[in-house]
Amino acid sequence: MAETTTTFTNATQVLEPFRGIKKVTIEEYFTSGHRTCQGCESALVMKLMVKAAGPRTIVLGSTGCMYVANTTYYTTPWVVPWMHTQLGSSGSAALGTAAGLKALMAKGKIKAEPINVIAFCGDGGGADMGIGAISATLTHKEYNSLILLYDNESYANTDIQISGMSPYGAHTTFSPPGKVHRIIHKRWKKNMAGMMAAGHPECRYVATVCASFAVDMMNRVRRALTIGGPTFIHSLDPCPKGWDYDPMLSHELGELAIETGVFPLYEVEDGQLKYYGKTRAIVDGRKRKPVREYLLKQGRFAHFIEEDLAYFQAKVDEMWEKWEIPAVVPFRRLDATKSVLDVK
Amino acid sequence: MASLIAEIVYRGIFQKNLAARVARGIVLSARKSGRWGIAFGRYGDSPQRNGIPAKDFAIVADTKEELEQNMARYEPKHTDVTIVLDDTLAKGVESWAWYGLQPINKLTVPNGTVLMTSLQSFDSLIEDVHKREEPYTLALIRAKASFSGLWVYREDHTEVRVLGALAKIAPQFLPLDGVCQAIQEIDWGSDLKVASAKKAHDRLESRVVKITEGNAEAPFAFEKPKWWEMREGVTIPAIPIGKPKEGGEGYVPDRNPYFKKYTTRTMRPVIDFDTCVKCNLCWISCPDSCFDVMPDGTFDANMEACCGCGVCEAVCPVEQCVTMVNESLFEDNASQWEMWRKDQAAYKTWLVTKIGDKQGTLRSHGFRFRGQYEQELAAGDLDSGGGVITAGIPGENAAHKTQ
Numbered sequence: 001m002a003e004t005t006t007t008f009t010n011a012t013q014v015l016e017p018f019r020g021i022k023k024v025t026i027e028e029y030f031t032s033g034h035r036t037c038q039g040c041e042s043a044l045v046m047k048l049m050v051k052a053a054g055p056r057t058i059v060l061g062s063t064g065c066m067y068v069a070n071t072t073y074y075t076t077p078w079v080v081p082w083m084h085t086q087l088g089s090s091g092s093a094a095l096g097t098a099a100g101l102k103a104l105m106a107k108g109k110i111k112a113e114p115i116n117v118i119a120f121c122g123d124g125g126g127a128d129m130g131i132g133a134i135s136a137t138l139t140h141k142e143y144n145s146l147i148l149l150y151d152n153e154s155y156a157n158t159d160i161q162i163s164g165m166s167p168y169g170a171h172t173t174f175s176p177p178g179k180v181h182r183i184i185h186k187r188w189k190k191n192m193a194g195m196m197a198a199g200h201p202e203c204r205y206v207a208t209v210c211a212s213f214a215v216d217m218m219n220r221v222r223r224a225l226t227i228g229g230p231t232f233i234h235s236l237d238p239c240p241k242g243w244d245y246d247p248m249l250s251h252e253l254g255e256l257a258i259e260t261g262v263f264p265l266y267e268v269e270d271g272q273l274k275y276y277g278k279t280r281a282i283v284d285g286r287k288r289k290p291v292r293e294y295l296l297k298q299g300r301f302a303h304f305i306e307e308d309l310a311y312f313q314a315k316v317d318e319m320w321e322k323w324e325i326p327a328v329v330p331f332r333r334l335d336a337t338k339s340v341l342d343v344k
Numbered sequence: 345m346a347s348l349i350a351e352i353v354y355r356g357i358f359q360k361n362l363a364a365r366v367a368r369g370i371v372l373s374a375r376k377s378g379r380w381g382i383a384f385g386r387y388g389d390s391p392q393r394n395g396i397p398a399k400d401f402a403i404v405a406d407t408k409e410e411l412e413q414n415m416a417r418y419e420p421k422h423t424d425v426t427i428v429l430d431d432t433l434a435k436g437v438e439s440w441a442w443y444g445l446q447p448i449n450k451l452t453v454p455n456g457t458v459l460m461t462s463l464q465s466f467d468s469l470i471e472d473v474h475k476r477e478e479p480y481t482l483a484l485i486r487a488k489a490s491f492s493g494l495w496v497y498r499e500d501h502t503e504v505r506v507l508g509a510l511a512k513i514a515p516q517f518l519p520l521d522g523v524c525q526a527i528q529e530i531d532w533g534s535d536l537k538v539a540s541a542k543k544a545h546d547r548l549e550s551r552v553v554k555i556t557e558g559n560a561e562a563p564f565a566f567e568k569p570k571w572w573e574m575r576e577g578v579t580i581p582a583i584p585i586g587k588p589k590e591g592g593e594g595y596v597p598d599r600n601p602y603f604k605k606y607t608t609r610t611m612r613p614v615i616d617f618d619t620c621v622k623c624n625l626c627w628i629s630c631p632d633s634c635f636d637v638m639p640d641g642t643f644d645a646n647m648e649a650c651c652g653c654g655v656c657e658a659v660c661p662v663e664q665c666v667t668m669v670n671e672s673l674f675e676d677n678a679s680q681w682e683m684w685r686k687d688q689a690a691y692k693t694w695l696v697t698k699i700g701d702k703q704g705t706l707r708s709h710g711f712r713f714r715g716q717y718e719q720e721l722a723a724g725d726l727d728s729g730g731g732v733i734t735a736g737i738p739g740e741n742a743a744h745k746t747q
């Protein structure tokens with residue numbers, strides 16, 4: 001049993017960060033026998049997420065790969081209690097479960113102890129459909145829950161349709177490159193973690209993670225669960241099926257996404273932003289790798305010509321060079337010499 | 345009045361487009377000789393996953409009525425031809441939506457044909473395929489398995505080779521002329537592809553497999569719950585937490601007992617326990633939690649849980665400590681660590697043989713970089729599926745695999 005914080009009302013388990021890979025919990029709470037792809041990074045996220053959280057945890061999963069592949073035909077790889085919830089309702093399920101536990105404990109129906117509540121959602125379920133419910137949950141500061149968005153950049157379960165998180169130009173079922181129009185998907189990906197952090201001033205913890213950096217990732221989960229209240233984590237998950245690559249590259253593509261600056265690693269704790277890992281090195285001046293090193297390893301970008309690669313690079317450069325807070329907050333302050341009314 | 349039912353067994357996602365082309369090609373070829381046909385995928389295989397065995401079906405009939413009769417079934421119970429697009433499927437398939445393992449020839453009618461793309465010998469393949477009560481014919485297209493992905497297709501002519509071979513196996517339904525004409529007209533067809541189909545027709549090798557031949561193992565099976573046994577609210581017992589390997593040391597997780605996933609595997613990790621530095625990277629990076637922790641701190645890949653992605657080889661910091669080797673070189677799922685513990689010298693010999701097999705360590709799991717398929721096809725004989733390019737393989741072993 002983990003140590004707990006003192007006040008019952010918002011008590012959480014105190015999960016100290018793992019000091020290195022050798023100190024990581026040996027037990028698995030999400031084990032083998034799931035129907036995911038070879039090299040599925042999202043399955044790894046599930047494994048690491050509950051490994052970090054420990055046995056006194058309830059997991060809620062909205063529809064998506066990690067629901068369908070993990071609990072089918074009366075079989076499961078879950079060791080901890082798990083419940084399915086509807087596609088758009090990871091936020092509501094997290095809040096409801098946290099509130100339910102609290103009520104049962106207050107009434108003395110179950111033992112009063114801190115139980116981790118984690119709701120996960122895919123990018124379709126979280127960033128598209130469920131964003132309203134997640135947003136609402138992040139304002140309920142008296143309930144402890146973590147919402148983890150595993151982002152494989154498409155509706156991968158139903159065979160790769162565009163989501164609000166699909167990157168510019170990617171080949172998906174909804175955006176096949178053609179002879180006349182090479183680029184069909186022209187929207188830039190949403191900035192989920194930045195949006196959640198900026199928009200919910202009482203949410204105490206928002207972080208981005210990538211499972212290629214396993215210990216860093218688990219420690220972000222531990223921090224989110226320890227700090228209490230509603231928290232949010234956004235994980236970028238390379239997807240061999242939708243991104244079209246040899247499954248052996250899953251780990252490497254996660255690293256490349258960070259090293260090219262396409263996806264930043266940071267955490268916002270009580271309003272304080274901290275970059276970490278290789279993103280920290282970029283902020284401190286290490287050169288970002290060119291995005292082409294990341295893009296051209298994926299079949300979904302195989303139709304890109306130099307112009308497209310240059311556009312993608314320019315957009316990523318803009319994230320780092322023009323945004324008010326690099327790679328986190330996209331808007332800019334007005335030029336100090338102009339007043340607001342001057343700008344049309 | 346007759347009909348031909350074909351199933352196409354393939355590796356999910358890697359061969360999804362290939363299987364669809366074969367199924368469509370069968371129907372269009374049949375139309376050329378005035379027959380009727382339909383092609384469809386198996387509902388239970390959707391949504392598909394990389395590597396998990398999946399099936400498409402194609403049915404050809406002399407009359408529309410006969411075709412309708414076949415279409416009234418959910419999926420065919422028997423097939424005249426079982427087309428197998430990857431020879432590691434010979435060991436049997438545990439599909440997405442199934443309980444237990446099905447022999448690859450399970451649906452093939454007595455004296456029917458199992459058609460496979462393979463570079464292996466008949467004998468070594470028959471060792472893998474389960475024995476059955478009736479004889480059948482094993483026919484081989486001498487080419488390696490063609491893997492690509494959802495978006496970039498590997499144009500190595502495998503689809504037309506299969507169609508050409510079918511013209512040899514069932515000329516009464518798919519005469520070669522009709523097949524060639526269909527290939528000529530189809531949007532992915534060409535003169536070169538017609539030539540490939542003819543070559544495959546002429547070169548098809550086949551032999552009858554007797555009832556005494558084959559793998560005698562009884563495939564693992566489970567009782568599927570009946571509808572009246574299903575519990576209200578659908579609750580499923582969770583998996584127990586697992587236990588130490590032995591003497592309180594190490595750790596072996598419990599696993600989903602009903603879905604083992606290993607028939608998804610086309611290559612398996614072979615581990616050198618002597619050079620392992622116990623860095624934990626393979627263990628922590630495995631999406632399938634397949635590594636059991638041994639009392640000495642090394643990691644044993646559990647062969648019933650491993651689905652062969654290769655991430656362990658990619659992250660391992662020691663050269664040739666984890667090496668992915670083709671599944672066809674193994675007979676069982678026995679523990680490598682136990683083998684090593686029993687006799688370390690013998691294990692070393694075994695390991696060196698396995699990872700030293702040049703053909704067995706070649707990787708063909710789809711897209712690694714743009715232009716790869718074109719380079720592969722230019723690097724070798726097109727008839728057998730081109731050469732192999734090892735560029736872009738991550739990890740310490742990468743240099744070793746460069747030809």
